[in-house]
Amino acid sequence: MATISNPGFSSGLSGLIPQLVAAERAPGDARFNRIESVATAQISAFGKVTAGLSGLQGALAKFEGVGASLGRKVSVGTDAGFTATANTKAALGNYQISVESLATTHKLQSAALAKDAAGKDAQLGHGSLSITVGDGEAIEVEIAEGKGSLAEIRDAINAKAGGKEVTATLVRGDSGDVLVLASTKTGTDGRMQISTSGGDGGLEALASSGGTMTVADAGNDARVLIDGISRTSSSNRLDEAIDGITIDLTKAKPGENSSLSLTSDASPLKASMLSFISAYNTALSALRTQSASGGESSSGAPLSGDSAPRSITQSLRGAISANYAQLAELGLKTGVDGSLSLDGSKFDTAIAADPEAVQRLLGDEGALQKPMAAALKSLLGDDGMIKGRTDALNSRLKSLKTERERFDRRISDVQARYTRQFTALDMMVSQMQSTSSFLTQQLSQITQLKQS
Known part of the structure; x- marks a missing residue:
């Protein structure tokens, strides 16, 4: 009698589950990947268009104020x-x-102070120094007892002044060290006044009045x-x-x-005009590149078939066309693809004859400046069309993530269902195989009894 076989998971039936799950997942993954790829590419494309338009906006801004004048x-x-x-x-x-x-810097210098008998820096004294530069606030410097050498006084002044108003340095001469104070301001407004108080009176030598300080530079205007x-x-x-x-x-x-x-x-004005032309051409190129149609052997650009690039291009070209006669007088020309170029010699001649020509076109109230600047602002602003489109695409990606997570949970449920079903099938086949073995055994015994 034939027996019922049980392939079980160990004999390869479990290998069907990943295949079935993969077949179930494939259409969904393909859809999610396609939507994500398209949205990401479009966000990038709008970013490149934004960069081109921002460059044009910056070039146009150079003509604001006095930028359109000679x-x-x-x-x-x-x-x-x-x-x-x-x-x-x-x-x-x-x-x-x-x-x-x-104008020179006011500079004062102390009398030379030689080292003491032990060869160490002599102490001038201790107390308070008050240094005023011009009409500024006084810089108060405290010199502690035992910290009154010229080097220590220099360090204390520099620490308190912080490089502002006054600086102190030492010049080491044959007769000893000389403290030099220099104002950081030139002219009479930077002249220093130094007074002392307290201590042992030794600092009085540094007073600008009654002390031993001499003028190295008067600080004249x-x-x-x-x-x-x-x-x-x-x-x-x-x-x-x-x-x-x-x-x-x-x-x-x-x-x-x-x-x-x-x-x-006229050269700065010409440079601004060339910068504007270059930025305009770059913006048009970005719009063309990101909206190009595909061919037999190539797919279309991310914004192929999108009305936004076409609308933006028409807006820019419309502003140029409306003022083309005046632009042509300045030496501007358009190419077959709508790009601009400049005849430098013609521009120079036109500006020499009419210095206000660029001002009328690109000045603050210029015939080209106003509509183009307004168009760019409406496109690039926080409430502009490009940001709106980009925000919508980012929102789509965010919702797609939620959809994918929901899909993953459903696929997990599918996998669990298949696992339960195949486990039940395996148990059923096992039971049938056990029954088959029992029946085979019983039939074998009956056959043996008949033969005996």
Whole structure:
């Protein structure tokens, strides 16, 4: 009689469970992976578009304020004793400037203090020092008893001042150490006053009045003559002597006039225009790349078929088209792909003839500046379209994670169900095999009895 076989888990039936579970999981995993891949790629694509548009926004911002006006070229005579820079508010013209004196730093020095008989630093004294620089607050320095050598006084002053207002150092001469105090401010505004109090009276030698301190540098103001007009300054930088011009004094040359001339300079404006063109082309390129259609042998870009890149491109090109006549007069040209380029010679000629041309287009109220800046703000702002789309995609990924976790739990339940079913099947087959063995045994005994 034939017997019933029981393959059981040990004979390979258990291998069906992973296969069945994998078959159950595959469609769901494929769906989740596809959605996740597409959403992640689109988030990245919108990030690249944002980078391109932000670059354009930054380039456009360079024309705000005085950025759309001609710059200033500053020319200074050879070995003039000063340098100069100017902003666009400076009036064109020529000036004769004589640097009569430079602003210097007030510096005081003590009398030399030799070492004591034992060869150690001698003690000047102890008590309180009060150092005032100009109209500033007094710096109070306490010198403890036994801590009154010039080196220790130097350290105490520097620790208290912290590099501000005044600095102290030692110069070691043949006759002994000399304490040198220097103001950190130039000119008469930085002159120091030193007073002492308390202690053993030894610090009185450092008082600026009645002590032994001598003036190493008086700390005088700078003085210049501009077209014969005298101007003094506590600093060697003059920011307001001439409107829009900063003059840095480097060398005193009393009685020697040197020229300073200001002429218009279109090069900064041209550089800003080239920067704008480059940023515009980069933005268009990013939009094209991220929305490109696929071909027979390649898939489409992440935003292929999405209306957003097309809408943004149309907005940018529309702003250019609306002002194309004025842009063309400045030497701008468009390529077949919509990109911009600049004819530098034509730009120079146009600006020379009409210095306000760029201001009318790209200044604060410019015909191109206003609509394009507004469009970029609406796209890139916190409530802008791109952020809205990106937030929606991130939200989709977040919900997808929840869906995947729910799916994983369902697959776990499926696996558990298969395991229970195959376990029951294994038990049933085992029981049937046991029954089969018993029946075979009984039939064998009956056959033997008949034969006997």
